[in-house]
Amino acid sequence: MNRREHLKQTIFAMTGLSLSMGLIEFFEGCSSGSLPEIKTIGKEELDFLDELAEIIIPQTDTIGAKGIGAAAKILAYIENNMEVPIQEDFRNGLLFWKNSYDKQFTGPLHQRSEEEKHLLMDSIANQASTNKDPYHTPFFPMLKGFVMLAYFTSEEVGKKVLAFDPNPGTFISCIDIDEHTRQWTI
């Protein structure tokens, strides 16, 4: 299967959506493109990052990543905790995909259709899976890891989404659960 077909089938398998070949060609081209001119992360990039986070963990009957302020948490975490090369890889990845998006669309990411959002994210993931550069960390695993860290360590998720109990008081070694049971703690 060639890469284009793989992209198309992956999107279909994940979303049930069928996409135009024009969009596929565009994002396929992004995956192998060069870095944009370096610039700092501002409000537009912060909003774009929040939208990317929301694609990964969307609001359903429970809060999504944007609702917990994922982008601000992620950027603070990266600035405070990550080594400079990782910071640069993440910033470059974010700017690259923001730049790619801006070339194709006008208006913010949240205005795009679900198909378009999923195609963008799948392209980001696909770039990571085909990345052969040993000196730079791919953007997608960083993005996803930081989004999940921000989401699952947030108070809103701990208290309202998961069955969090700071002081269980007892250990019950074996309980029955069903397909709706969530992780009860973090």
Place this chain on the structure above:
Amino acid sequence: MMQKYDAIVVGSGITGGWAAKELCERGLKTLLLERGRDLKHGDYPTAQSDSWDLPNGGKLTREELEHYPVQRRSGYLDQPTRHLWVHDNEHPYHEESGFDWIRGNHVGGRSLTWGRQVYRWSDLDFEANAKEGIGVDWPIRYKDLAPWYDYVEKFIGVSGKSEGLQHLPDGSFLPAMEMNCIETYLTEQIREKYTDRIVTIGRVANLTMPHLGRGTCQYRDRCIRGCPFGAYFSSQSSTLPAAFATGLLDLRPHSVVKKIIFDEGSELAKGVRIIDAETMEEEVFESDLIFLNASTLATAQILLQSKSNRFPNGLGNDSGQLGKNLMDHHCYAGAQGQSDLFPDKYYKGRRANGIYVPRFRNTNAATTTGKYKRGFAYQGAGAREGWSRSIPEARFGAKFKEAALRPGKWTLGLIGFGECLPYENNQISLHPSKKDGFGLPQISIDMRWQENELAMRADMMTDAQEMLEKAGFKNIRTFDQGKNPGSGIHEMGTARMGKSAETSVLNAHNQMHGVRNVFVTDGACMTSSACQNPSLTYMALTVRAVSYAVDLWSKKALQ
């Protein structure tokens, strides 16, 4: 003005707390010296912090991590515990080879951060050196220590299950914690498929019922931050309150011991010279008895610094063995696997304990392997995977989110804890030129895993893999993280016990052969390392030694 005590204890961690308690309860006016700051029971600022209360997801920032180039190697350093580890740049030592000295300088020491796993040793361990002609023979056997194990366990509170194994003696247990369903399944499978090994629940110094005024474990799994319920054994929760209750204990934090003062005339130690870490002023305290419990490496350092005309190579070092035979458990090798069983089962509560596979190699003729001497045990746990399992996947979106919110597959891991043989060339010494902030020589540590340990590690992986395979686990992978010595945080040796003053530093009662009023009862005293966690044995040796020492003191035999 010099101050006089009946006894001085150096170090307030697991064994120092015990020594202070026992000395005070036997009527001795006792001074407890601690080089770090005071830390009172309940002063655990992060004990109630949830992940969102902590900055940066509980991780340390790059700037904060710069204080901990060694401590961070342990994997235990994070926001909730950072105040319980030393700033390495303020407490330097020289690594001749890679050695992770993981520690905290504060009252209670590592009794606050320890793993709390407590196992008795047996004659398989105490007789091994003599049978194999390695190192020197222990001057004691299990029968000498058994009543003191009882004594200690009844005070600290140990939850566990009796198994009737000769080489892992049962103790005085509180009700055992329960295994979850995957751990129970493994236990049954091992019982069915092996005759030489078992799986049991970890024996842990966490309370499963109220005990001597301390509260029951709340299953928060935040022990390492300090427990406001006093539900695990620490100096703060257990021994120090008992010692203070006698009215005979003085605790002096910020006291860096410079040397033990030796009197050439009486051939006894007269007292201790300290440097006040806040004022940098020196002070001397006199006493009839001195217990060294500063932790293995710090105790050896103090003894090496305590030079005199009689002992030019360190106090009590007639044998030349002081600083030598440094040991640690070699860990971080084993296997883990997944199971598709029990998709409809889960657990509630965070049990701060795991499962234990007692040693099963070289325990008798039937289990002897020619590949290496001694053996290893496994510690492990079964659990359902959490949200981080989903990070490597390329999935995202609503379906992904719902899956990530639910418990993942059952996994079970087994990590070996292997015995390290005593080698003379695994040692510490005083560095000839490097000094610390108090002007004292830094210690230089030279320790390497040797052929026996490396051979054992291969079995740690393959045996765990085989056990998981036979039990039907899937996606099994072995691992050997190959960490430095010290990473087990079970430093032992450097002032070993033995029968002869010519080959050992301490006698059968942890008393210095050459200085009869000095006792060493922390990890420095150990003659071999076994593969069981050593703290319970340190505690039993301490109370036994105090009993002996106070008996001598009462008879005025230490003057």
